[in-house]
Amino acid sequence: MFSTVLIANRGEIALRIARTCRELGIRTVAVYSTADQDAPVVRFADEAVHIGPAAPRRSYLNAAAIVEAARKTGAEAIHPGYGFLSEDPDFAEICAAEGLTFIGPPPAVLARLGDKARAREVMADAGLPVLPGGNRTVDTVAEAVERASSVGFPLIIKAAAGGGGRGMAVVREPHDLPRIYAEVRATGQAVFGDSRVYLERYLDGARHVEVQVLADSHGGVVHLGERDCSVQRRRQKLVEETPAPGLAPKTAASLHEAAVRGVRATGYVGAGTFEFLVTGDGEFYFMEINCRIQVEHPVTEMVTGVDLIGEQLRVAAGYPLTLTQADVQPRGASIECRVNAEDPRRGFLPTAGTVTTFRAPGGPFTRVDTHLEAGQRVTADYDPMLAKVVVWAQDRRQAIARMQRALSELAVEGPGVQTTVPFLTEVLAHPRFLDGKHTTTLVDEMTAQA
Numbered sequence: 001m002f003s004t005v006l007i008a009n010r011g012e013i014a015l016r017i018a019r020t021c022r023e024l025g026i027r028t029v030a031v032y033s034t035a036d037q038d039a040p041v042v043r044f045a046d047e048a049v050h051i052g053p054a055a056p057r058r059s060y061l062n063a064a065a066i067v068e069a070a071r072k073t074g075a076e077a078i079h080p081g082y083g084f085l086s087e088d089p090d091f092a093e094i095c096a097a098e099g100l101t102f103i104g105p106p107p108a109v110l111a112r113l114g115d116k117a118r119a120r121e122v123m124a125d126a127g128l129p130v131l132p133g134g135n136r137t138v139d140t141v142a143e144a145v146e147r148a149s150s151v152g153f154p155l156i157i158k159a160a161a162g163g164g165g166r167g168m169a170v171v172r173e174p175h176d177l178p179r180i181y182a183e184v185r186a187t188g189q190a191v192f193g194d195s196r197v198y199l200e201r202y203l204d205g206a207r208h209v210e211v212q213v214l215a216d217s218h219g220g221v222v223h224l225g226e227r228d229c230s231v232q233r234r235r236q237k238l239v240e241e242t243p244a245p246g247l248a249p250k251t252a253a254s255l256h257e258a259a260v261r262g263v264r265a266t267g268y269v270g271a272g273t274f275e276f277l278v279t280g281d282g283e284f285y286f287m288e289i290n291c292r293i294q295v296e297h298p299v300t301e302m303v304t305g306v307d308l309i310g311e312q313l314r315v316a317a318g319y320p321l322t323l324t325q326a327d328v329q330p331r332g333a334s335i336e337c338r339v340n341a342e343d344p345r346r347g348f349l350p351t352a353g354t355v356t357t358f359r360a361p362g363g364p365f366t367r368v369d370t371h372l373e374a375g376q377r378v379t380a381d382y383d384p385m386l387a388k389v390v391v392w393a394q395d396r397r398q399a400i401a402r403m404q405r406a407l408s409e410l411a412v413e414g415p416g417v418q419t420t421v422p423f424l425t426e427v428l429a430h431p432r433f434l435d436g437k438h439t440t441t442l443v444d445e446m447t448a449q450a
Contacts, residue, residue, distance in 0.1 A: 001317050002026055002077045002101070006070045007045070009081030010060060012369045012388065013293070014041040017079050020309040029073045031066060033059035035381055040371050047073050054381045060084045063091050067098050077101035077316060079309075083383065086292040087114045087163065103316040105270050105291045113266060113289045117160045117198040120286070126265035128258050128286040131277070133200035144181045147199050148174065154204065157181055159188030160196040163290065165236035167191060170202050205439045206277040208232065209244050209284070211259035212300045213272050214311050220321040221263050223256045224300050224308075225330045229275075231427055233348050233443045238420065239427060240296035241335040242303055244278075245396055245436025251282040262289070271297075271312045295338070295388070298367060302334035302392040333396040335403050337424045339370075339387040339412065341378045344423035344447070350384045353377075353416025361409035365392040365402065368410075378417055386412060386419065396436070404428055 005021055006029040007014045018028045018041055030045035035054035042048040049069040052059035059065070061084055070078055078100055080086035089110035095102040104110065113119045121135035133151050137160050138144045148155055148171075157180055159167030167188045169180045181197065189195040212224040228244035229237045244252065259274035273290040297308045306328070311321060342348040355376050360368040370387035378386070389406050393399035404425065412419050426446065432438040 001319075002313070004029060004046075004073065004075045005077045005079055005103070005313070006031065006066070006073065006075035007041070007081065008060070008066045008078050008085055009083070010036050010039065010041070010382065011371045011385070013081040013295075014039075015044060015371055016369055017081060017309055018044050020307055020313065024310065024313060026313070029069065029075050031060070031069050033381075035377075035379060038376070040373065049073060054379070056084065056382070063088075063094055067094060067100070070100055071098070075100070077103055077313075079103040079312070080292065082290075082292050082295060087290075089114060101316050103270070103312055105268055105272065109266055109268055110291055113268075113291055115160050116158055116162060116288050117196070119289055120198075120200075122266060123262055123286045123289075126262055128262055129284065131201045131203070131285045131287075133198065135198075137196040137198045138181075139196070141178045141181055144177060144197075144199065145174075148177055151199050151201050154202040156200050156202040157184045157197050158200060159184060159192055159194065160198055161188060161192040161194035163192075163288075165232070165234060167197075168235060203277050203279060203285075205441055206279050207244070207439050208237075208275065209247065209255060209278045210273045210275045210290075210294075211255050212294070212297070212308070213259050213263050213268070213274065214306075214308070214315070214321055215263050215268050215270065215272070216315045216321045217269050217318065218320045220324070221260055222321060222323060222325045222328055223259050224304050224306060224328055226252055226255055227296055227299060229296065230438055230440050231433070231442055232440055233344075233447075235440075237296065237338065238340075238424065238443065239335065239337050239433075240299055241333065241396070241399070242299045243330065243333065247278070248282055251278065251284065255284060258284075258286070262286070270315055271308050295385070296336050298369060298388060298390040299334035299336045302365075302367070302390060303330040303332055304328055332392055332394050333399040334390060334392045335396075335399045336388055336390045337403060337407065337428075338385050338420070339389060339410065339424070340420045341384040341386055341417055342420050343418040344420055347447075348420070350380050351378070351416060351418040352380055353414050355412060355414040355417055357411050357413040359409070359411040360387070361389065361406035363402075363406065363409075366406050367391070372412070378414075400428055400434065 051065040092107040231239035367390040
């Protein structure tokens with residue numbers, strides 16, 4: 001096992017990784033920007049290195065500074081968390097060239113699957129169902145118009161290098177295509193440094209269901225069940241849960257099998273997530289693979305008892321998985337709510353200010369992953385997520401009640417700081433959510449009625 005791991009990230013995921021490392025006896029190195037110099041992980045880690053100013057491209061996306069920090073501190077491996085450099089094949093290659101272990105899939109796998117259009121092609125070849133659309137990117141408006149005629153409307157334009165719900169937009173009418181095409185290309189270039197886009201048929205009223213997988217370099221592959229992530233704003237998740245409510249056992253089994261088949265077809269190693277759209281009649285279609293740990297991984301941990309970060313570390317160090325498929329016995333139900341510094345009444349616009357009061361909920365089977373503390377400044381430099389509240393119960397109804405109670409205990413107060421907590425409470429009480437019949441349109445419908 002590694003003796004020292006550098007955590008190339010910030011916020012709650014950096015602290016989450018550091019905690020598992022400490023349990024495994026691994027020394028940790030945190031990196032931090034000027035804006036995060038007082039972050040909890042800076043104090044929690046065994047060593048911390050300043051890597052630049054607040055701007056991500058000069059700190060958490062600065063590969064040279066991160067590698068230099070690893071070299072100076074004697075780190076043998078780098079855990080990228082999620083976001084930032086976590087799915088960057090170039091960074092993985094740099095790590096390999098420097099003799100550092102990148103805790104994630106091999107660079108070649110990242111290059112093949114991190115490109116969303118290419119991943120569609122790979123999965124189609126492996127026999128997974130994909131939505132109508134080209135497996136190639138479209139480089140001009142004329143080409144987009146031509147492709148759209150075969151894809152049909154509504155369609156969605158996606159950045160090939162996109163992720164996290166960014167770099168995509170729905171086109172419902174042909175006359176909107178040129179404008180939206182240009183907007184998505186511009187977003188792809190600005191956010192991901194890659195303007196390539198592709199087209200895909202858009203399904204109204206589908207569910208977003210994903211499958212968590214783990215794979216080692218010895219041929220071991222397991223899935224850890226599915227998660228429903230249909231409660232979204234701007235195609236970014238707000239509430240996640242497992243198991244997916246109301247999903248027919250046959251459909252769930254087919255999703256699990258498809259994800260495992262995709263892993264074996266690509267030589268995937270590490271933790272990953274296969275994302276699917278599921279229709280009301282149980283048909284499903286592959287969307288993309290997230291080649292990293294997911295924000296919502298705690299709900300899977302709660303029902304399986306598996307430490308996903310621990311498995312990532314062991315696999316990256318060359319060990320086989322500690323479990324087989326027969327060992328995976330999910331129990332009960334778990335729900336996660338993302339507490340963001342956003343104002344739902346103003347289109348979920350980010351909010352900023354200083355948090356003067358922070359009280360986390362407690363009680364049975366309640367987990368809070370956060371980096372937030374009283375006195376902390378919330379800025380627009382980074383993702384607006386402040387905390388993840390996660391609960392477990394014997395069944396979904398109990399889990400919803402427990403989450404409602406937990407959110408009622410949570411306090412995040414300070415001038416200028418608004419959070420998604422009131423809206424999350426409304427979601428949990430919505431009849432369609434309670435019945436498990438919600439789809440990816442639920443949040444849009446709720447905000448349209450407000």
